[in-house]
Structure formats: C-alpha cells, structure tokens
Amino acid sequence: xxxxxxxxxxxxxxxxxxxxxxxxxxxxxxxxxxxxxxxxxxxxxxxxxxxxxxxxxxxxxxxxxxxxxxxxxxxxxxxxxxxxxxxxxxxxxxxxxxxxxxxxxxxxxxxxxxxxxxxxxxxxxxxxxxxxxxxxxxxxxxxxxxxxxxxxxxxxxxxxxxxxxxxxxxxxxxxxxxxxxxxxxxxxxxxxxxxxxxxxxxxxxxxxxxxxxxxxxxxxxxxxxxxxxxxxxxxxxxxxxxxxxxxxxxxxxxxxxxxxxxxxxxxxxxxxxxxxxxxxxxxxxxxxxxxxxxxxxxxx
Amino acid sequence: xxxxxxxxxxxxxxxxxxxxxxxxxxxxxxxxxxxxxxxxxxxxxxxxxxxxxxxxxxxxxxxxxxxxxxxxxxxxxxxxxxxxxxxxxxxxxxxxxxxxxxxxxxxxxxxxxxxxxxxxxxxxxxxxxxxxxxxxxxxxxxxxxxxxxxxxxxxxxxxxxxxxxxxxxxxxxxxxxxxxxxxxxxxxxxxxxx
Numbered sequence: 142x143x144x145x146x147x148x149x150x151x152x153x154x155x156x157x158x159x160x161x162x163x164x165x166x167x168x169x170x171x172x173x174x175x176x177x178x179x180x181x182x183x184x185x186x187x188x189x190x191x192x193x194x195x196x197x198x199x200x201x202x203x204x205x206x207x208x209x210x211x212x213x214x215x216x217x218x219x220x221x222x223x224x225x226x227x228x229x230x231x232x233x234x235x236x237x238x239x240x241x242x243x244x245x246x247x248x249x250x251x252x253x254x255x256x257x258x259x260x261x262x263x264x265x266x267x268x269x270x271x272x273x274x275x276x277x278x279x280x281x282x283x284x285x286x287x288x289x290x291x292x293x294x295x296x297x298x299x300x301x302x303x304x305x306x307x308x309x310x311x312x313x314x315x316x317x318x319x320x321x322x323x324x325x326x327x328x329x330x331x332x333x334x335x336x337x338x339x340x341x342x343x344x345x346x347x348x349x350x351x352x353x354x355x356x357x358x359x360x361x362x363x364x365x366x367x368x369x370x371x372x373x374x375x376x377x378x379x380x381x382x383x384x385x386x387x388x389x390x391x392x393x394x395x396x397x398x399x400x401x402x403x404x405x406x407x408x409x410x411x412x413x414x415x416x417x418x419x420x421x422x423x424x425x426x427x428x429x430x431x432x433x434x435x436x437x438x439x440x441x
Numbered sequence: 442x443x444x445x446x447x448x449x450x451x452x453x454x455x456x457x458x459x460x461x462x463x464x465x466x467x468x469x470x471x472x473x474x475x476x477x478x479x480x481x482x483x484x485x486x487x488x489x490x491x492x493x494x495x496x497x498x499x500x501x502x503x504x505x506x507x508x509x510x511x512x513x514x515x516x517x518x519x520x521x522x523x524x525x526x527x528x529x530x531x532x533x534x535x536x537x538x539x540x541x542x543x544x545x546x547x548x549x550x551x552x553x554x555x556x557x558x559x560x561x562x563x564x565x566x567x568x569x570x571x572x573x574x575x576x577x578x579x580x581x582x583x584x585x586x587x588x589x590x591x592x593x594x595x596x597x598x599x600x601x602x603x604x605x606x607x608x609x610x611x612x613x614x615x616x617x618x619x620x621x622x623x624x625x626x627x628x629x630x631x632x633x634x635x
Binding site: 183185200341 | 534
C-alpha cells in the first residue's frame with residue numbers, strides 16, 4: 142500500500158491547525174484513503190497572509206513565502222495545502238519567483254541571511270485540485286471512497302477567491318460559473334445547489350475583516366441571504382479563513398444585524414471525512430460556532 | 442509638464458495655464474512606482490468602470506476602485522494614499538478577471554497600500570499581524586482551547602510548524618528585520634498610542 146502512495150509536504154497555514162484542527166485531521170485521514178500521504182512540513186509558519194501582510198510590503202511577503210517553499214524543496218517534495226489564502230501566497234510566490242529573475246535574486250539575497258536558497262524545484266497544489274485531477278485521484282476515486290453517503294442533503298459550494306482568481310495567472314479556467322467543485326460534492330452522495338452570485342467573496346480577505354468588521358460582515362450577509370433563498374443545508378468551502386468568516390461571522394452577524402441563519406459551514410475535507418465514515422467527534426465539529434447537528438440529522 | 446510645453450496654439454496654451462485643468466499636487470513618479478510594484482500597466486486604464494461594477498465592497502461603501510486607478514494615472518499620490526477607502530479592498534480579484542484592458546486593479550491597490558506604508562499610513566490590524574508573525578511565526582497563533590481539541594483528535598497539541606519547532610522563528614525574524622518591518626510596525630503602533 143505504502144508504495145502506491147503519492148507523498149506531499151503538507152503546508153498547514155494558521156487557521157486550519159490553530160482554529161479548526163478538524164480540517165487538518167480530516168485532510169490527513171481522508172487523503173490517505175485516496176492514495177495521498179501528507180507529511181508534516183516542519184518549521185513552516187504563516188504563508189504569510191496575502192492581504193494583511195502583502196498589503197504592507199510585498200517584498201517581505203515574497204521572502205517569507207519563499208522560506209516556506211524552500212523547506213519543502215529541502216524535503217524534495219511538492220507542497221499541498223487546504224487554504225485558498227495559503228494558495229495565493231505559496232503557489233503564487235513559487236510561480237512568480239520561477240519566472241521573474243529580478244524578484245528571485247532579491248529574495249535569494251535575503252534568504253542567504255538564513256542560509257537558504259529558492260531553487261524553484263517543486264510545485265504547489267491545493268489538495269482539492271489533486272482530488273479532482275484524474276492523474277492523481279479523480280472524482281471517481283473520491284466517490285469510491287465513500288462509505289456513508291451524504292444522501293438527502295443539499296450542499297452549496299463556496300469556491301473562494303484566491304484559488305481561481307486572477308484567472309489569467311491560474312489554471313482553473315472559468316471563474317464566472319465553474320462547476321468542478323459541485324462534481325466533488327455530488328461524489329459524496331449529496332445534492333449540490335446553485336445560488337445567486339456564488340462566486341462573490343466571503344468578505345474576510347485583504348485585511349478587511351480586521352479593518353472594518355461591519356463592512357466585511359455585510360458582504361458575508363449578502364451571501365447568506367442568497368444561500369437561505371435556495372434552502373441549502375450546509376455550505377462547503379476549501380478555505381479555513383472563509384470558513385471562519387461564515388461560521389463565526391454568523392454569530393457576529395446576529396449580534397450586529399439581528400439576523401440568524403444557523404447555516405452549518407464545513408470544509409470539504411470535513412464533509413469527505415463524514416462521507417468516509419469519520420464521526421463528528423473525530424472532526425471536532427463541536428469547535429464550529431454554528432451547530433452542525435441539523436445538517437448531520439438530514440443525512441439519510 | 443503642460444505648463445512648459447509649447448503647442449503654437451494660443452487658445453490651447455491659455456487653457457493649459459488655467460489651474461482648474463491641472464493640479465500642482467501631481468507626482469508623475471507615483472504612477473511609475475505603482476506600475477513597478479503592481480507589475481501591471483496601470484496607465485492603460487480607460488476608466489470604463491467594470492472594476493467598480495465587479496467590486497463587492499463598492500455597493501456598501503464609498504470605495505471606488507476606478508477612482509484609485511484614475512488617481513494613479515494622474516499622479517495624485519497624497520489623495521490616493523490618505524483615502525481610508527484604500528483599505529476596503531478584499532483582494533477578491535473580480536475586477537482583475539473582468540478588466541477589458543487586461544490590467545490588475547487589485548494589484549494596483551496592493552501597490553498603493555505598500556506605498557502608503559512608506560508614509561506610515563496603515564491600519565493597526567495590519568501591524569498587529571506583523572507582530573504576531575514576528576513573535577510566533579503564525580498570524581493566527583494556537584491557544585489552549587485549541588490545544589485540548591487537537592489532542593482529542595490524536596494530533597500533537599501544537600502543529601508541526603514554528604509552534605513545535607521554535608528554532609525556526611529567528612529565521613523569520615531575520616527576514617523581517619532585513620526590511621525593518623517589525624521595527625516600523627512597533628514604531629507606528631507606539632506613536633499611535635500618544
């Protein structure tokens with residue numbers, strides 16, 4: 142079995158391990174059943190946050206992201222990760238430094254201070270793109286791994302921003318109405334639902350959540366109104382920061398705007414974990430601000 | 442520039458001398474700096490407004506990304522950098538995906554934020570993130586509730602990041618010190634407390 146496993150350095154980021162550890166546990170266990178082994182990327186730090194950190198000085202953002210990439214280069218392993226924000230930092234900086242000699246030389250000048258060098262010898266993947274990629278896993282394999290289908294539930298997809306956009310610097314194609322995430326949701330036995338403006342931002346990024354919480358939540362609220370309209374039982378995403386914004390954000394929205402939604406928000410790996418037979422306890426769903434029980438009870 | 446160039450057209454030259462048509466506040470270098478940092482040809486913007494129309498922040502605030510694009514072209518550095526709306530971009534890149542000139546307005550905003558920081562213009566929450574990363578390696582560090590939850594899941598109490606390997610933190614600090622980032626963040630935060 143071990144011989145057939147593809148190995149990746151698992152870049153954790155901040156919010157998954159430090160706020161929603163169920164995402165981390167689920168990613169490791171569910172991927173193992175799909176032939177993907179996630180190994181710890183020792184000493185990694187913040188990606189660092191592309192909006193909050195890149196806004197201050199992009200040069201430091203390049204250098205700190207490069208430090209994380211070099212840790213994986215030293216392991217001679219591609220990176221995989223489970224957060225769109227991390228994807229923006231790690232994937233994009235890896236891509237830019239591979240193609241821009243001037244920036245790469247600048248970064249390597251700084252990295253020399255800590256005895257490191259960016260070589261450009263590895264690739265970076267979001268775990269969800271590995272799941273969708275037939276060469277690595279594919280939707281069929283995901284479907285075959287399901288032992289407890291999520292039949293009877295209606296699940297909406299939130300793609301998030303930094304995985305797909307800007308599309309001219311990515312490889313995911315259409316960003317107006319993509320449907321590949323829905324395929325992965327339906328592979329779990331659930332029904333995927335469409336809703337208005339599904340590609341809109343969650344509202345948290347760019348440091349806006351910290352800068353103007355009410356403004357940020359107002360964007361989230363618009364998404365929640367659209368989700369309520371189609372009667373989604375749960376929302377799924379591939380970004381723990383979006384998850385935090387939708388999950389804890391609902392509590393803040395109730396306080397600020399007096400509107401209660403009670404919409405469970407689960408990372409795709411948490412959903413996959415449930416479908417592969419993991420219990421809510423094994424996924425630490427009790428750490429979610431919004432109770433997931435109504436969703437769990439819908440599963441027939 | 443308009444004031445020194447001669448066009449051999451008295452009517453036009455009179456117009457060009459009229460200060461209601463230009464401002465002395467314009468700094469042409471601003472556009473060049475924005476272009477260099479953003480790596481996008483910001484001067485190519487033809488002000489169609491697709492960016493503002495795509496923007497999730499626009500309907501709920503006075504933030505207009507098209508305005509920042511224009512201020513960049515006109516070199517209105519002070520106006521752009523002192524505008525509190527500069528910090529309302531969620532960096533969703535919808536404008537960048539839809540720009541008919543194939544520009545990246547989002548990256549123009551990021552470049553302007555970088556330039557604002559050079560003048561100490563930056564919201565406090567951004568600086569707090571800098572301090573957290575400097576001290577722990579993480580922008581969102583672990584806590585006791587989460588440690589207990591991790592152990593229950595069979596994970597180590599601290600993830601295998603700088604939290605479990607603090608010997609990597611000095612490397613992060615060296616990189617940030619190279620750009621005097623923490624020093625500047627501390628200074629701006631302490632000056633704000635007076």
